[in-house]
Amino acid sequence: KEGAEKFTFQAEVNRLMDIIIHSLYSNKEIFLRELISNAADALDKIRFLSLTDKKQLGDQSELEIRIKVDHANRLLTIQDTGVGMTKDDLVKNLGTIAKSGTSAFLEQMQKSNDMNLIGQFGVGFYSVYLVADYVEVVSKHNDDKQWLWESNADGNFAVSEDTDGEPLGRGTLIKIHIKEDASEFLEEAKLKDLVAKYSEFINFPIYLYSSKEVSKEVPVEGEDSEEPEEAAGEDDEDSEEGTEDEVEDADDEDDEEEEEKPKTTTVKETVWDWDLLNENKALWLRSPSDVTDEEYLNFYKALAKNDYEKPLTHVHFRAEGDMEFRTLLYIPERAPPNFLNDYYGHKAQLKLYVRRVFISDDFEELIPRYLSFLKGIVDSDTLPLSVSRETLQAHASLKVIKKKIVRKVLDSLKKMSDAEKEGADAESSEGEEASEGMKESEKYATFWKEFGRTIKLGVIEDAPNRPRLAKLLRVHTSADPEKLSSLEDYVSRMKEDQKQIYFLSGNSVEELQNSVFVEKLIQKGYEVIYFTEAIDEYVMTHLTEFDDKKFQDASKDDLKLGKDDKKGMKKLKEEFKDVVAWWKEGLGSAVSAVKVSSRLASSPAIVVTSKYGWSANMERIMKAQAL
Ligand code: ADP
Ligand code: MG
Numbered sequence: 328k329e330g331a332e333k334f335t336f337q338a339e340v341n342r343l344m345d346i347i348i349h350s351l352y353s354n355k356e357i358f359l360r361e362l363i364s365n366a367a368d369a370l371d372k373i374r375f376l377s378l379t380d381k382k383q384l385g386d387q388s389e390l391e392i393r394i395k396v397d398h399a400n401r402l403l404t405i406q407d408t409g410v411g412m413t414k415d416d417l418v419k420n421l422g423t424i425a426k427s428g429t430s431a432f433l434e435q436m437q438k439s440n441d442m443n444l445i446g447q448f449g450v451g452f453y454s455v456y457l458v459a460d461y462v463e464v465v466s467k468h469n470d471d472k473q474w475l476w477e478s479n480a481d482g483n484f485a486v487s488e489d490t491d492g493e494p495l496g497r498g499t500l501i502k503i504h505i506k507e508d509a510s511e512f513l514e515e516a517k518l519k520d521l522v523a524k525y526s527e528f529i530n531f532p533i534y535l536y537s538s539k540e541v542s543k544e545v546p547v548e549g550e551d552s553e554e555p556e557e558a559a560g561e562d563d564e565d566s567e568e569g570t571e572d573e574v575e576d577a578d579d580e581d582d583e584e585e586e587e588k589p590k591t592t593t594v595k596e597t598v599w600d601w602d603l604l605n606e607n608k609a610l611w612l613r614s615p616s617d618v619t620d621e622e623y624l625n626f627y628k629a630l631a632k633n634d635y636e637k638p639l640t641h642v643h644f645r646a647e648g649d650m651e652f653r654t655l656l657y658i659p660e661r662a663p664p665n666f667l668n669d670y671y672g673h674k675a676q677l678k679l680y681v682r683r684v685f686i687s688d689d690f691e692e693l694i695p696r697y698l699s700f701l702k703g704i705v706d707s708d709t710l711p712l713s714v715s716r717e718t719l720q721a722h723a724s725l726k727v728i729k730k731k732i733v734r735k736v737l738d739s740l741k742k743m744s745d746a747e748k749e750g751a752d753a754e755s756s757e758g759e760e761a762s763e764g765m766k767e768s769e770k771y772a773t774f775w776k777e778f779g780r781t782i783k784l785g786v787i788e789d790a791p792n793r794p795r796l797a798k799l800l801r802v803h804t805s806a807d808p809e810k811l812s813s814l815e816d817y818v819s820r821m822k823e824d825q826k827q828i829y830f831l832s833g834n835s836v837e838e839l840q841n842s843v844f845v846e847k848l849i850q851k852g853y854e855v856i857y858f859t860e861a862i863d864e865y866v867m868t869h870l871t872e873f874d875d876k877k878f879q880d881a882s883k884d885d886l887k888l889g890k891d892d893k894k895g896m897k898k899l900k901e902e903f904k905d906v907v908a909w910w911k912e913g914l915g916s917a918v919s920a921v922k923v924s925s926r927l928a929s930s931p932a933i934v935v936t937s938k939y940g941w942s943a944n945m946e947r948i949m950k951a952q953a954l
Contacts, residue, residue, distance in 0.1 A: 369409025
């Protein structure tokens with residue numbers, strides 16, 4: 328457009344668009360999910376603003392999404408009455424500011440070439456270039472004039488005041504000029520299917536301008552018979568009215584010429600109208616017993632913004648009492664991309680609603696960090712609607728909600744973990760197919776593989792729930808180093824005279840099995856836990872006991888194996904006095920003490936660390952981290 332201001336895309340955004348527009352990725356349809364999701368976000372925002380300022384809605388009080396096709400111009404348009412974008416928003420959000428997810432997404436595209444996850448990286452808008460070579464975004468924000476953003480993805484975009492277009496009132500209109508190889512997205516049936524597939528649970532009505540064939544009785548004979556054809560050529564809405572008038576006229580004529588029977592014929596006529604495609608289902612408001620497995624699954628897919636991800640399980644409950652809320656949370660089958668690499672930056676996909684109105688998806692107070700892999704919805708009946716995000720943040724009741732959610736989630740995980748054991752005990756009773764596909768008894772292993780590290784972080788970070796979290800841990804032990812055991816399993820196998828839970832940390836199970844630290848323990852028939860992850864050392868500084876039994880590091884000098892033979896030891900100490908003194912002199916300040924010990928079986932000597940110091944393994948970890 329003439330007089331438009333030109334901008335270049337930020338470098339990474341440009342690279343991303345380049346990849347998208349040249350992509351051979353076949354699942355192009357995801358663009359619609361992304362654009363509808365953006366429209367819904369914008370609608371959520373204006374609804375939220377209007378809670379405290381009714382004027383924000385102006386005379387555009389319908390909050391909705393409308394989709395329309397213009398075949399002649401190969402144009403698909405998506406319009407929302409959301410918050411809209413100012414000129415500045417358009418420039419920043421659609422081109423010049425790279426989101427943190429941009430490079431992460433580029434990286435993962437290189438690995439898997441899977442466009443489907445684009446929405447999770449915060450760059451969903453650009454997926455529109457899977458189906459278009461030219462896109463226009465018209466937007467009207469309450470604080471600004473109406474602006475037009477346009478780009479054919481050649482590295483540049485232009486922004487100009489939109490003086491020619493129809494005034495939007497408020498919101499955003501996206502004009503998608505569909506590419507030759509994407510014509511299917513100009514078909515009503517296809518669009519209907521896609522909205523049903525991806526956007527069933529969008530909380531705002533989605534309309535599609537669609538045609539319907541209707542039968543009409545029209546008079547034959549004379550001039551009348553030509554009417555329907557003429558009408559069909561006219562503008563659609565008028566044609567409908569026009570035909571009705573004709574029918575009435577015909578009736579009038581009948582009254583006048585009574586003996587003559589009305590001669591009519593049935594013709595098919597195309598009527599255009601806005602068709603509501605979704606039903607606005609707030610699944611979480613329903614009682615769990617009324618929701619089918621398929622509904623749970625579809626709702627999850629909508630939340631996860633992709634169509635193949637599955638949840639391991641869900642937690643759906645209603646809390647009553649002075650803090651009423653409902654929640655539907657899912658534990659995914661796979662960890663979110665980059666979850667542990669970006670543990671402190673990762674945001675939970677958790678939406679907070681107050682009495683069905685979306686408030687925010689940016690509440691760290693709602694869930695502890697180590698559970699931020701959960702996806703779902705919390706809908707409070709008790710929180711005040713008319714408060715800003717800031718005051719909500721400080722609201723004490725969020726703590727109550729958080730506490731209850733954590734309990735329920737940990738309960739659910741414990742159940743899953745018990746099912747694993749029961750499944751193993753009973754060699755899994757056939758047919759107990761889990762609601763989300765996988766066998767109940769197989770779920771926990773999957774969970775542990777994906778989220779075991781997170782549970783360990785939970786042990787470190789969540790002191791009140793530490794005993795609960797400890798029950799969810801899985802460890803390798805000397806009993807069967809190949810398999811994973813729970814601590815409950817370990818305790819159940821403890822020898823009668825065994826008072827402590829023994830563990831040793833190192834690089835690999837292999838190395839630990841052959842360590843001199845464990846030889847005597849194993850000889851005496853005590854089981855030893857082998858920790859091989861760096862994080863385990865930190866976990867064990869926080870987790871000091873389980874089931875009233877203390878943990879004992881086998882590499883520390885306070886390891887005691889049963890009762891000491893005091894007399895015998897005294898004799899031995901006497902006998903080795905000179906050797907010990909010689910060692911101490913030789914080693915000097917490199918060691919704090921040299922002692923005669925009964926803890927070894929076949930090895931002559933061992934270097935241990937003091938009860939209060941770091942273990943050798945911990946020292947190694949600290950050194951590695953300091954580099
Ligand atoms: P995300 O939705 O994850 O933020 P997108 O790439 O889908 O990432 O969108 C980028 C940004 O563009 C959004 O955050 C929003 O600010 C803006 N945006 C996109 N579509 C709309 C719309 N229909 N109405 C208002 N703002 C929009
Ligand atoms: Mg988006």
